[in-house]
Amino acid sequence: MMLPLETLQLLGFGPGGWGLPLLSAAGVTVFAAILGFGLGSALGVIGASLKLSRHIFPRLLGQTYTTVVRGVPEILIIYLFYFGGSLWLTGIMNIGGFDGFYSLPGLATGVIAVGVVSGAYQTEAFRSAYLRLDRGQIEAGRSCGMSRGLLLRRIIVPQTLHFALPALGNIWQSALKETSLLSVIGLTELLRQTGIAAGSTHQPLLFFSVAAAAFFLIGRITGRLVRRVEDHMNKPWRR
Amino acid sequence: MDWLFIQDIFRQMLVGIPLTLELTVVSLLAGFVLAGLVQALVSSRHGIIRRPAAAYVELFRGTPLLLQIFLIYYGLGQIDLLRQSFLWTLLREPYWCAVLALTLNTSAYTAEIIRGAVQAVPPGEIEAARSCGMSGLLLRRRIVWPIAIRHGLPVYSSEVIQMVKATSLASIITLNEITGITYRLASDTYRVIEIFTVAGFIYLSLNFVVSLVFAVVERFLNGHLADRRT
Numbered sequence: 001m002m003l004p005l006e007t008l009q010l011l012g013f014g015p016g017g018w019g020l021p022l023l024s025a026a027g028v029t030v031f032a033a034i035l036g037f038g039l040g041s042a043l044g045v046i047g048a049s050l051k052l053s054r055h056i057f058p059r060l061l062g063q064t065y066t067t068v069v070r071g072v073p074e075i076l077i078i079y080l081f082y083f084g085g086s087l088w089l090t091g092i093m094n095i096g097g098f099d100g101f102y103s104l105p106g107l108a109t110g111v112i113a114v115g116v117v118s119g120a121y122q123t124e125a126f127r128s129a130y131l132r133l134d135r136g137q138i139e140a141g142r143s144c145g146m147s148r149g150l151l152l153r154r155i156i157v158p159q160t161l162h163f164a165l166p167a168l169g170n171i172w173q174s175a176l177k178e179t180s181l182l183s184v185i186g187l188t189e190l191l192r193q194t195g196i197a198a199g200s201t202h203q204p205l206l207f208f209s210v211a212a213a214a215f216f217l218i219g220r221i222t223g224r225l226v227r228r229v230e231d232h233m234n235k236p237w238r239r
Numbered sequence: 240m241d242w243l244f245i246q247d248i249f250r251q252m253l254v255g256i257p258l259t260l261e262l263t264v265v266s267l268l269a270g271f272v273l274a275g276l277v278q279a280l281v282s283s284r285h286g287i288i289r290r291p292a293a294a295y296v297e298l299f300r301g302t303p304l305l306l307q308i309f310l311i312y313y314g315l316g317q318i319d320l321l322r323q324s325f326l327w328t329l330l331r332e333p334y335w336c337a338v339l340a341l342t343l344n345t346s347a348y349t350a351e352i353i354r355g356a357v358q359a360v361p362p363g364e365i366e367a368a369r370s371c372g373m374s375g376l377l378l379r380r381r382i383v384w385p386i387a388i389r390h391g392l393p394v395y396s397s398e399v400i401q402m403v404k405a406t407s408l409a410s411i412i413t414l415n416e417i418t419g420i421t422y423r424l425a426s427d428t429y430r431v432i433e434i435f436t437v438a439g440f441i442y443l444s445l446n447f448v449v450s451l452v453f454a455v456v457e458r459f460l461n462g463h464l465a466d467r468r469t
Contacts, residue, residue, distance in 0.1 A: 177303040
């Protein structure tokens with residue numbers, strides 16, 4: 001067994017301590033999760049409007065997007081963007097006269113992959129939230145003479161967001177955990193950094209437990225933030 | 240389109256399907272039994288029993304599966320007591336590490352599903368059964384479980400699909416299931432589009448079959464409501 005003092009030194013910020021690399025890796029995890037989730041929100045809005053379209057072609061497109069992405073393992077999608085992106089980049093570079101192999105930066109690939117996956121789930125969240133909206137409110141807004149933009153801003157967006165928020169909170173948690181898969185394409189996020197530390201100190205149990213605790217805490221803290229926003233948005237409904 | 244190549248990689252990936260299915264089925268079955276147990280502990284009246292069980296569920300739901308796999312695959316070997324026990328003959332195999340991680344992971348999610356399903360049973364039905372003199376196992380077998388299963392099944396079907404997808408992470412600890420073969424093919428040939436299209440097609444088909452089976456079972460269980468369907 002290890003002495004507690006040694007454990008502290010391994011996790012500390014002094015010489016031989018992994019504190020700083022782990023902390024910055026946690027930053028990368030949160031950063032990638034936020035960017036990926038943000039991209040997913042944009043894709044989710046687009047996907048939901050496709051699926052709610054009156055025309056068959058956009059509806060089919062949206063349906064294909066959510067079915068395929070939700071039915072295929074996330075890691076496969078990450079590999080696809082990693083291999084595909086690198087191939088594409090190498091092709092461009094070779095045309096430009098730079099020979100050799102180029103790979104896309106892990107962060108960019110990872111954010112796109114997490115975003116595409118998250119977007120498929122957010123599409124469903126936004127779509128079902130929009131469908132819960134009371135039709136009468138839209139009609140009432142229209143009869144008050146609101147334009148499409150004003151209607152969207154004052155009636156549709158606030159309520160859709162309110163209905164979608166609980167689901168979005170869950171999707172955020174999934175996105176956060178999904179960033180751990182980016183370790184396989186070389187992004188030095190929390191899991192990869194703890195893996196490196198575990199390898200060089202021969203203490204996998206300690207370091208992976210630390211990573212678990214970090215993921216758990218980040219999830220807890222952000223979950224609490226989401227709940228606070230939910231409470232805030234629930235105010236008009238509270239009695 | 241190079242059909243010969245597609246046929247070739249398709250045939251190679253098919254070899255991985257049994258392992259994917261095996262991982263899914265074994266861990267789902269073991270996970271379900273464990274989930275029932277955990278759920279029984281979570282609904283205990285005593286905090287000493289309830290709190291650890293609730294923490295177990297929270298921990299496994301709140302951390303990434305890949306991390307759980309690493310913790311088991313790399314971490315358990317550090318415990319001397321385990322290394323000396325007979326369990327080590329199993330746990331040094333990546334296969335059993337993957338099964339263990341998937342089982343523990345799904346048991347936490349399934350415990351939550353069971354909890355939600357049991358809570359969805361209307362209290363009136365239970366009161367009615369009690370006033371007819373039912374209690375204990377009879378009450379559960381005749382009233383609670385049949386209603387809970389009908390509530391929980393749609394949610395559980397998406398957990399099964401999640402598990403089919405989750406087995407792909409076993410490839411990272413060297414198991415050659417569908418994703419493991421796909422990765423090897425992709426890094427050997429770099430014909431990314433064909434390879435990932437075929438792999439995606441296989442997973443989509445598997446999950447389509449899963450959702451079809453659940454749809455049939457749900458239809459069968461809810462037959463008495465068929466005329467209420469709009």
